Amino acid sequence: MTAKADSRPDWEAFLRALLDTLDAHMPADERAVLLRAIGAQMAALSPIPPEDTLSGLEARINERLAEPHWGSVSIALDSGGPALVLTHETAPVLGTGQDNEGSWMGPVLEGLHAGWIAAQPGAEPEIQAHLVSAERDRFVLRYGA
Incomplete structure (x- = not known):
């Protein structure tokens, strides 16, 4: 693999091979479970320190997303219920043979x-984030009941 001009490794070939292999060997629902677990493990490996405000949490998340060039997120309260709406923009998207739109990124996020x-602090670990909509590099998630 070659290095990009900014000295970051080029992971596209590896990632495409991994995703194509998952597509070939796993049903879509099982693949989504695995990708969601990978996203959770990524969070565990790069924890966010406790934040008391949504704006502070959003800032810390965006700091974590900036280093690997994973886009940015904005967090808002959901007016329709006790939940957060996360809008993740410019996520790294890579289409695969069976997934031209790169929808695999939704479960990871x-x-x-x-x-x-x-x-x-005060979060309920059993609550999950659910993908509400996905466009090419814009994912909207809802975190809450």
């Missing part, structure tokens, strides 16, 4: 954001 939020 569900696990990643749920893991970070669940570790915050």
